[in-house]
Amino acid sequence: MNSNSNQIYPVVWQNNQVLLIDQTRLPAEYSHVAISRSSDMAQAIKTMIVRGAPAIGVAAAYGMYLGATEIETEDLQEFLAHLQQVGDLLKQTRPTAVNLFWAIARMLKTAHEEIGTVAEIKRTLLQTAQQIQIEDLATCQAIGDRGLTILPCSPSKLRILTHCNAGSLATAGYGTALGVIRSAWREERLERVYADETRPRLQGAKLTAWECVQEGIPVTVITDSMAAHCMQQNMIDLVVVGADRIAANGDAANKIGTYALAIAAKAHNVPFYVAAPFSTIDFDLANGSQIPIEERDAREIAQIGDTDICVAGVEFYNPAFDVTPANLINAIITEKGVIKPSALIDYLNVVA
Ligand code: MRU
Numbered sequence: 001m002n003s004n005s006n007q008i009y010p011v012v013w014q015n016n017q018v019l020l021i022d023q024t025r026l027p028a029e030y031s032h033v034a035i036s037r038s039s040d041m042a043q044a045i046k047t048m049i050v051r052g053a054p055a056i057g058v059a060a061a062y063g064m065y066l067g068a069t070e071i072e073t074e075d076l077q078e079f080l081a082h083l084q085q086v087g088d089l090l091k092q093t094r095p096t097a098v099n100l101f102w103a104i105a106r107m108l109k110t111a112h113e114e115i116g117t118v119a120e121i122k123r124t125l126l127q128t129a130q131q132i133q134i135e136d137l138a139t140c141q142a143i144g145d146r147g148l149t150i151l152p153c154s155p156s157k158l159r160i161l162t163h164c165n166a167g168s169l170a171t172a173g174y175g176t177a178l179g180v181i182r183s184a185w186r187e188e189r190l191e192r193v194y195a196d197e198t199r200p201r202l203q204g205a206k207l208t209a210w211e212c213v214q215e216g217i218p219v220t221v222i223t224d225s226m227a228a229h230c231m232q233q234n235m236i237d238l239v240v241v242g243a244d245r246i247a248a249n250g251d252a253a254n255k256i257g258t259y260a261l262a263i264a265a266k267a268h269n270v271p272f273y274v275a276a277p278f279s280t281i282d283f284d285l286a287n288g289s290q291i292p293i294e295e296r297d298a299r300e301i302a303q304i305g306d307t308d309i310c311v312a313g314v315e316f317y318n319p320a321f322d323v324t325p326a327n328l329i330n331a332i333i334t335e336k337g338v339i340k341p342s343a344l345i346d347y348l349n350v351v352a
Contacts, residue, residue: 007168007173007174008021008167008168008169008173008211008214009021009168009172009173010023010050010052010055010168010169010170010171010172010173011050011055011058011059011062011133011172012032013062013126013129013130013133016036017034017035017036018034018035018036018041018059018062018063018066019032019033019034019035020032020033020035020044020049020050020059021050021169022049023048023049023050023051023169023207024047024048024049026169026206026207026210027206027207027209027210033049035062035063035066036066037066037070038063038064038066038067038070038086038089038090039089041059041060041062041063041066041090042063042089042090042092042093044059045059045060045063045090045093045094045100046093046094048201051169051170051203052097052165052166052167052169052170052171052242053097053098053099053100053170053242053243053244053245053276053280054099054136054139054140054170054171054172054176054277054279054280055169055170055171055172056093056094056097056099056100056103057097057099057100057102057103057132057136057279058103058129058132058133058136058171058172060090060093060100060103060104060107061103061104061106061107061128061129061132061133062129063086063090064083064086064087064090064103064104064107064108064125064129065107065122065125065126065128065129067082067083067086067087067089067090068083068086068111068121068122068125069122070086071083071086071118073118074117074118074119075118076118076121079111079118079121080111080112083107083108083111084108087104087105087107087108090104091104094294095292095293095294096244096245096253096291096292096293096294096320096321097244097245097280098244098245098279098280098281098282099244099277099279099280102279103132103279106128106132107125107128107129110124110125110128111124111125133172134172136171136172136173136277136279137171137172137173137174138335139277139278139279139335140171140172140173140174140175140176140179140277140335141174141179142335143176143179143180143275143276143277143333143334143335144174144175144179144180144182144183145183146333146334146335146337146338147179147180147183147184147240147273147275147333147338148180148183148184148187148189149338150180150238150271150273150330150331150333150338151184151189151238152237152238152271155191155237156189157188157189157190157191158184158189158190158191158237158238159191159192159193159194159235159236159237160180160181160184160190160192160193160194160236160237160238160239160240161193161194161195161196161227161230161231161236161238161239161240161261161270162177162178162181162193162194162195162196162204162208162239162240162241163196163198163204163224163239163241163254163255163257163258163261164196164198164203164204164208164241164242164254164255164257164258165178165198165203165204165206165207165208165211166178166179166241166242166275167179167207167208167211168211169207169211170207170242175211175242176242176243176275176276176277176333177240177241177242177274177275178208178211179275180240180273180275180333181193181217181240182215182217185215185217190217190218191218192218192219192220193208193212193217193218193219193220194219194220194221194222194227194230194235194236195208195209195212195219195220195221195222196221196222196223196224196227196257196261197221197222197223197224198224198255198257199223199224199256199257199301200300200301200318201300203255204221205221209221224257224260224261227260227261227264228260228264228267228268231264231265231267231268231270232268236265236268236270237270237271238270238271238272238273239261239262239265239270239271239272239273240273240274240275240333241254241255241258241261241272241273241274241275242254242255242274242275242276243274243275243276243280243332244280244321245280245282245285245291246274246276246280246281246282246332246344247282247285247286247287247288247290247291248281248282248283248284248285248286248287248344248345248348249286249287249288249326249341249342249344249345250326250329250332250340250341250342250344251287251288251289251291251323251324251325251326251341252274252276252288252323252324252326252329252332252341253288253291253293253321253322253323253324254274254321254322254324255320255321255322256319256320256321256322257322258321258322258324259322259323259324259325259328260322262324262325262328262329263328265328266328271330272324272328272329272330273329273330273331273332273333274324274329274331274332274333275332275333275334276332276333276334277334277335278334278335278336278347281334281344281347283345283348288323288324288325288326289323291321291323293319293320293321293322293323294319294320294321295317295318295319295320296318296320297318298315298316298318300318301316301318302314302316326341326342327341329341332344336350
């Protein structure tokens, strides 16, 4: 996978380093940050240079490989112990997206199962990171195409609302929720995307809108608080969002504001879908109350730009995600099919 194409790839392996699109600078500036150390990758994930559940997983996999190259010993047990520490460092970056933990676990499993010298294991780790990336791209394209089956027949051109950014930037490429929207656009079933701006980090206004404009997809940005009004005005035919972690009962964690959107959708009979790869399902968690919710720096809501917007003495609460209960979700669009949240558990043994 290289960067010489019109497609948006947030993570690129090139010349023995990882190039990350710096998502903190979009849309004003399209630039890359070169990462060649695992600690720099951890920092890039923490500061959201790379963000979005599947993209974090891909980045962490490369972070594991970079960490492996920093380990100097030829002793296998010592190497594995150090690699575990690299994984522990990367795991401390963001708690909610399970793809991070999934990718690190897969890299560690590869290292433990591979038979060979430390040098050979390092080579295999690079191949595994690349494989995770290639698989995620194919998975997103499959999600996009599966998503076509849930599109209502009428009207012929749909107005789809989405929240945050679950697009190419949030995955290896193509996107999950935005993947469904891309497929709908390709099939001429899309009239327009409504993108919630997504306070406080504005991933909808800054990233989803940017991605849509790159492809000529008509997009209207609204503030999060306008979504219910738009539904009441009959402006929205369906909602499709991504997910950071889905519990076994179908409860789904996604960017803060998703839960309110699902309640509004239910109240207005607007179908509400979650699009996510199987790697986002955490079958170890019985329900969404067990999903760890990241709390981020108060400055994200206390300031606009560098300017304080509140009087001194105010306290802030800044959860980055919320959990939408399964009963508000019509279905989960995965690469393996469109699944009712209540039927998810039947797939426990189908997971690769
Ligand atoms: O805080 P972020 O920007 O990493 O949050 C991203 C989201 O909530 C996305 O909707 C989710 O990761 C799905 S991405 C395909």
